[in-house]
Amino acid sequence: xxxxxxxxxxxFLLAALLAGLLRxxxxxxxxxxxxxxxxxxxLGGVAVVLVTGLVAWAGDGTGVVPLxxxxxxxxxxxxxxxxxxxxxxxxxxxxxxxxxGSAVAAACVVPYEVTGPVAGGLxxxxxxxxxxxxxxxxHADGVAGTVGVVTxxxxxxxxxxxxxxxxxxxxxxxxxxxxxxLLHNWHPARVALGACGSLFAGFLLAGAAVFTRAGHEPGTxxxxxxxxxxxxxxxxxxxxxxxxxxxxxxxxSGPDHLAHRLRRLGLTPPGAAVTLGLASFxxxxxxxxxxxxxxxxxxxxxxxxxxxxxxxxxxxxxxxGPAGRARTVDREPSxxxxxxxxxxxxxxxxxxxxxxxxxxxxxxxxxRVRNG
Numbered sequence: 001x002x003x004x005x006x007x008x009x010x011x012f013l014l015a016a017l018l019a020g021l022l023r024x025x026x027x028x029x030x031x032x033x034x035x036x037x038x039x040x041x042x043l044g045g046v047a048v049v050l051v052t053g054l055v056a057w058a059g060d061g062t063g064v065v066p067l068x069x070x071x072x073x074x075x076x077x078x079x080x081x082x083x084x085x086x087x088x089x090x091x092x093x094x095x096x097x098x099x100x101g102s103a104v105a106a107a108c109v110v111p112y113e114v115t116g117p118v119a120g121g122l123x124x125x126x127x128x129x130x131x132x133x134x135x136x137x138x139h140a141d142g143v144a145g146t147v148g149v150v151t152x153x154x155x156x157x158x159x160x161x162x163x164x165x166x167x168x169x170x171x172x173x174x175x176x177x178x179x180x181x182l183l184h185n186w187h188p189a190r191v192a193l194g195a196c197g198s199l200f201a202g203f204l205l206a207g208a209a210v211f212t213r214a215g216h217e218p219g220t221x222x223x224x225x226x227x228x229x230x231x232x233x234x235x236x237x238x239x240x241x242x243x244x245x246x247x248x249x250x251x252x253s254g255p256d257h258l259a260h261r262l263r264r265l266g267l268t269p270p271g272a273a274v275t276l277g278l279a280s281f282x283x284x285x286x287x288x289x290x291x292x293x294x295x296x297x298x299x300x301x302x303x304x305x306x307x308x309x310x311x312x313x314x315x316x317x318x319x320x321g322p323a324g325r326a327r328t329v330d331r332e333p334s335x336x337x338x339x340x341x342x343x344x345x346x347x348x349x350x351x352x353x354x355x356x357x358x359x360x361x362x363x364x365x366x367x368r369v370r371n372g
Contacts, residue, residue: 003059003064003065003169004065004168004169004172007055007056007058007059007065007169007172007173007176008172008173008175008176009176010055011051011052011055011173011174011176011177011180012176012177012179012180013180014047014051014054014055014177014180015047015048015051015176015177015178015179015180015181016180016181016183016184017180018046018047018050018051019043019044019047019048019180019181019183019184019185019191020184020190020191021047022041022043022044022046022047022191023041023043023044023184023190023191025043026041026042026043026191027039027041031043031089031090031194033192033194035140035141035189035192038188040189040190040191040192041190041191041192042089042191042192042193042194042195042196043191043194043196044181044184044185044191044192044193044194044197045082045085045086045192045193045194045195045196045197045198045199045200045201046082046086046194046196046197047177047180047181047197048174048177048178048181048193048197048200048201049079049082049196049197049200051173051177051180052075052170052173052174052177052200052204053075053079055173055177056075056169056170056173057075059169060072060166065165065166065169066166067166067170068166070109070111070211071164071166071167071170071211073108073109074109074167074204074207074208074211075170075204077105077106077108077109077203077207078105078200078203078204078207079200080105081101081102081105081131081199081200081203082196082197082199082200082203083196084098084101084102084199085098085135085194085195085196085197085198085199085200086194086195086196088195088196088199089194089195089196094251095132095251098132098135098195098199099128099129099131099132100128102127102128102131102132102199102203103124103125103127103128105203106123106124106127106128106203106206106207107124109207110123110124110127110207110210111210111211111214114214114215115210115214115215119218123210126206126210126225127203127206127207127210129236130202130203130205130206130229130232130233131198131199131202131203131206132199132202132236133202133229133232133233133235133236134147134148134198134199134201134202134205134232135195135198135199135202136232136235136236136239136257137198137231137232137235137257138192138193138194138195138197138198139253139257139259139260140257140259140260140263140269140272140273141185141186141187141188141189141269141270141273142182142185142186142187142189142269142270142273143258143259143272143273143276144185144193144197144198144201145178145179145181145182145185145193146182146273146274146276146277146280147231147232147276147277147280148174148175148178148201148202148205149175149178149179149182149277150277150280150281150284151205151228151229151232151280151284152171152172152174152175152178152201152205153171153172153175153284154228154284154285154287154288155171155205155208155209155212155228156168156171156172156175157288157292158209158212158213158224158228158287158288158291158292159171159208159211159212161212161288161291161292162212164211164212167208167211167212170204170208171204171205171208174201174204174205178201181193181197186270186273187268187269187270187273188269202232205228205229206225206229209224209225209228209229210225212291213225213291219297220290220297223290223297223300224287224290224291224300225287226287226300226303226304227283227284227286227287227290227300227303228283228284228287229283230279230280230283230303230304230306230307231258231276231279231280231283233307234258234307234310234311235257235258237307237311238256238257238258238261238310238311238314238315239256239257241311241315242256242315242319242320243256245315246320248320254319254320255319256319256320258272258276258310258314259272259273259276260319261314261317261319262275262276262314264317264318264319265317279306279310282303282306283303283306283307286299286300286302286303287300287303
């Protein structure tokens with residue numbers, strides 16, 4: 001108990017310190033995401049991965065909280081997925097390769113001797129999809145970190161109920177590291193998780209949830225796993241559905257996630273993050289209650305119904321312009337020219353002079369676009 005508190009405190013402080021230190025190298029290397037026309041460094045996830053692994057392996061090395069072979073493999077696989085995410089941040093790997101790599105890593109950690117081959121194969125697919133869904137949550141300030149912290153505490157509670165102390169401590173360390181990272185990621189964000197941190201957190205949470213439900217009734221287990229990750233799943237379904245209806249490529253980024261639509265309904269960026277955090281808490285609470293037997297599996301249907309209602313309702317919020325073109329979420333005056341919204345509206349009415357071939361167009365830096 002005392003070690004868990006000490007480990008969580010150390011993770012919180014180290015993650016907060018390291019995330020701040022990695023901001024400058026990310027700016028120097030141009031590892032940036034564009035949010036509201038401002039660059040946000042993407043190396044915050046590296047801090048979460050390093051701190052979580054360092055503290056967890058320190059507990060294992062000292063013998064205070066041995067991870068064991070299964071949890072150790074899970075942490076190694078999650079770190080490998082985080083490294084794959086870092087490669088995606090640097091070289092912009094295609095999403096299909098990232099998902100395939102996550103699936104290969106998941107196939108190496110699923111306890112087939114307990115789940116069986118069929119359920120184990122489904123668990124591999126589910127872990128890879130949840131990791132990809134968490135990567136999609138890292139599109140707005142504070143969203144991925146908030147949902148990750150809530151989910152980590154919920155899965156840790158399930159692990160503690162199964163007397164999986166090492167797994168519970170590992171998830172507590174992850175939750176503390178994400179909390180320290182949130183000090184820099186809350187609006188206006190100074191650093192973001194990037195694919196490295198979001199894939200690592202999503203993979204570790206999904207894999208740990210599979211471990212806690214291994215050996216239980218498959219139908220109830222599927223319901224618990226869904227409830228624990230309901231927000232990430234609803235966000236992914238909403239994005240894919242809306243892009244399909246708008247005839248947009250499914251991997252083309254756009255302001256069509258849950259947080260973007262909540263912003264269009266009038267919420268502030270912190271308000272959208274808090275709303276999604278509360279929604280995640282409701283789903284996680286139901287999942288924990290069903291897992292521990294305090295609630296029947298019918299309770300999961302309430303989570304499913306709420307997710308369906310949210311997806312249907314928010315899908316009616318317009319985020320695309322004519323011909324499926326994405327609309328901007330935030331309209332700000334141009335700081336470079338000092339022209340306000342009135343001038344931009346006039347530009348939409350009157351034709352704009354096209355740049356001649358003899359004129360030189362100056363671009364300060366290439367714009368790096370992330371698939372969201």
